[in-house]
Amino acid sequence: MLELLGGGVLFFVFTNFTVTSVIPTYDYEPASEAQKSILDSLPSSIDSVFLPPFDLRDLPEVTKLETIASLIAARSLSSLRDALTSPVAKTKLAALVVDIFATDAFDVAGEFNVLAIQNFPFRSHDHLCFFTCQSLTKWIHASTETCLN
Secondary structure, rough: OHHHHHHHHHHHHOOOOEEEEOOOOOOOOOOOHHHHHHHHHHOOOEEEEEEEOOOOOOOOOOOOOHEEEEHHHHHHHHHHHHHHHHHHOOOOOOEEEEEEEOOHHHHHHHOOOEEEEEEOOOOOOHHHHHHHHHHHHHHHHHHHHHHOO
């Protein structure tokens, strides 16, 4: 959630768009105090909507976290569709930004004829490798040639 909200904050600051964060809930657990605190601290142009909860008790106890995250997204699609129906009527929906586990929501974006964007959070190490890749490649080739000669 923080990665998407962070991107939403930057998106708002630089473009004056409003952002609505749609958050799925499951197993009938309300938002934690920490989540509420973070959401309440956001600028007024960033709104949040909690989707109705659904049950995950049908999953085996050994279900991996990645599977659970994907199922949460998949089981939230109808609620997401309902949540987007109201804002679309009132405002122009520009894009639907989802995390790596919620790509099923691209179909919903298509139904509303809006851009679907997958947010892929990078760690600092990823940025370092990305920005130094060309230099690193040259260094590896030079080192290899030195070792072979």
